[in-house]
Amino acid sequence: MGGPPWLAWTFASVVIVVAAYCLTRLLVSWRQHRPSDRRIDAIHVLMGVAMAGMLVPRLRVFWAGGWEVVFGISAAWFAWLAIREFRGRATVGGRPGHHLQHVLACGAMLYMFLAAATAAKTGGPAMSGMAADAAHAPTLALVLAFALFGYVIWTADRLSSLAPVAALAAGAAPVPVFAGAAAGGGASPAVGGEDGHGTPGDDGQAPPSHGQQVPLSPRLAACCEIAMGVTMGYALILML
Amino acid sequence: MASQAADARARAGWLRSIGAVREESWTAPDVRRRLQLVLGGIWLLDGVLQFQAFMFSKGFSQLLDATAAGNPVVVADPINWSAKIIADHPTATDAIFALIQVGIGLGIAWRPTRKLALGASVVWALAVWWLGEGLGGVLNGAASPANGAPGAVVIYALLAVLLWPGRQDRAAPFVAGRFTGATVARALWLVLWGSLGYLALAPATRAPKALGGMVAGMASGEPGWLASLDDHLGAFLTSNGPAMALVLATVLALVAVSVFLPRPAARAGVVLAIATAACLWLAEGLGGMLAGGGTDPNSGPLLALLALAFWPLASATSAATGQQKTTAATQPVSPEGA
Numbered sequence: 001m002g003g004p005p006w007l008a009w010t011f012a013s014v015v016i017v018v019a020a021y022c023l024t025r026l027l028v029s030w031r032q033h034r035p036s037d038r039r040i041d042a043i044h045v046l047m048g049v050a051m052a053g054m055l056v057p058r059l060r061v062f063w064a065g066g067w068e069v070v071f072g073i074s075a076a077w078f079a080w081l082a083i084r085e086f087r088g089r090a091t092v093g094g095r096p097g098h099h100l101q102h103v104l105a106c107g108a109m110l111y112m113f114l115a116a117a118t119a120a121k122t123g124g125p126a127m128s129g130m131a132a133d134a135a136h137a138p139t140l141a142l143v144l145a146f147a148l149f150g151y152v153i154w155t156a157d158r159l160s161s162l163a164p165v166a167a168l169a170a171g172a173a174p175v176p177v178f179a180g181a182a183a184g185g186g187a188s189p190a191v192g193g194e195d196g197h198g199t200p201g202d203d204g205q206a207p208p209s210h211g212q213q214v215p216l217s218p219r220l221a222a223c224c225e226i227a228m229g230v231t232m233g234y235a236l237i238l239m240l
Numbered sequence: 241m242a243s244q245a246a247d248a249r250a251r252a253g254w255l256r257s258i259g260a261v262r263e264e265s266w267t268a269p270d271v272r273r274r275l276q277l278v279l280g281g282i283w284l285l286d287g288v289l290q291f292q293a294f295m296f297s298k299g300f301s302q303l304l305d306a307t308a309a310g311n312p313v314v315v316a317d318p319i320n321w322s323a324k325i326i327a328d329h330p331t332a333t334d335a336i337f338a339l340i341q342v343g344i345g346l347g348i349a350w351r352p353t354r355k356l357a358l359g360a361s362v363v364w365a366l367a368v369w370w371l372g373e374g375l376g377g378v379l380n381g382a383a384s385p386a387n388g389a390p391g392a393v394v395i396y397a398l399l400a401v402l403l404w405p406g407r408q409d410r411a412a413p414f415v416a417g418r419f420t421g422a423t424v425a426r427a428l429w430l431v432l433w434g435s436l437g438y439l440a441l442a443p444a445t446r447a448p449k450a451l452g453g454m455v456a457g458m459a460s461g462e463p464g465w466l467a468s469l470d471d472h473l474g475a476f477l478t479s480n481g482p483a484m485a486l487v488l489a490t491v492l493a494l495v496a497v498s499v500f501l502p503r504p505a506a507r508a509g510v511v512l513a514i515a516t517a518a519c520l521w522l523a524e525g526l527g528g529m530l531a532g533g534g535t536d537p538n539s540g541p542l543l544a545l546l547a548l549a550f551w552p553l554a555s556a557t558s559a560a561t562g563q564q565k566t567t568a569a570t571q572p573v574s575p576e577g578a
Binding site for chain 1: 277293331349352532
């Protein structure tokens, strides 16, 4: 029930590539001050490493335990950001959703680690068998998989709304854009970028401007979301 | 002024604020697009389900081979042929099947490829309907609304056609009629639900204990709550099978004709269709997904999705013109991090 090893290796390779790419984004963003959502990149690095070890036990290069705490805290943090996002946008007619995706992903990771830990305690096949027999609450796994696939599809639908880096570099996309007007409200220019703690200013805090710095590819960031979501969904389906 | 700027920042994600979101060329998903996305999500789910360990085993090819039984030779021979190929090369064929379905799902979701993916989904669905589902058991007398007749996968093809993003939309009182026109869409609805009603009266469903046995048989391997539900439902249907088959046939017939009725009755018909689809899905054991051997969610969710596409809109005009709303006029898109 754990799936063919070659398939586990394939999915593990995908998440390792995503993690490596996101780590590179973090470094480039930090060194060259290029805009990127560092929170998302960081969580993808963690998820990639954790999921690779989950799919292929030989790839547990860091530590075996403690991931529950990491993803529990991450889920709580993104939930807090989602609440702030919801509150902030509710007053101006916007729509929450951005951070909910990551609450869900962190929650799914937490579920998988807790289920595996329970399976290990009860003498089950542990993570190598993410497998079903010993897993608890398979219905929850299916619900989480549904939700993750929903977000994957939602992300893919919006992929073509993101400008390619070449267009951004050539100045084809205006910087900054009058986002307030675009959202149907006033005409205040939105000055974007990252806040002083390495997080972008979508939570309403005043971020410093980065001038004409070309952001790191938003399309590739979205592709990372998709790859991570599909792999996580696969891991959840294995737990059915 | 500071308040306005704060509001603008709150509205705009960081990607939009740096010009990475192309607002001007972006249209928010309309109802049809949202239904397409749900269809894409189900294809993606199918693809990932196809990656389960069971699908790489001989058991999968035996499952396909079994659908040939009772079918005419002209139908059965290709099924046996394809099952043999899958049995000889289980890993390669199953991986290809899974990748195709994942590709269709993501292709429908990504706007530049949605037509290509929808077209491919029709071809793939029809091939699977024949070679994988034995035409849903329609020709061998095994088909029943409670076991996914007339074949869940053929509903994928039907949905792809009805939700096709044509260049010129027709005025229709529901989304499903925009491409084919309301008359054709209604006829397809009538054929589908009418055939389900007919199959509910066929011996495979109406025979004593047939329906009960079918539903109770789904309980094996399911989690406790679903197994218990299917056990109880199966026991009830075993006692009252023929009568419940008649009730089911009546309900399905009502749904079939409801699309021709005035809007309030048509809406009631759609609600009834969704409720029926939900009941059928539970009777189908959620397609066996929780038992670890499901290749798809079966017909329940697809029938519900189809019903949503027939939800009567306020006016035919709004169906034809209400789709091209830009985000500037509606809600902001939040693709950051997406």
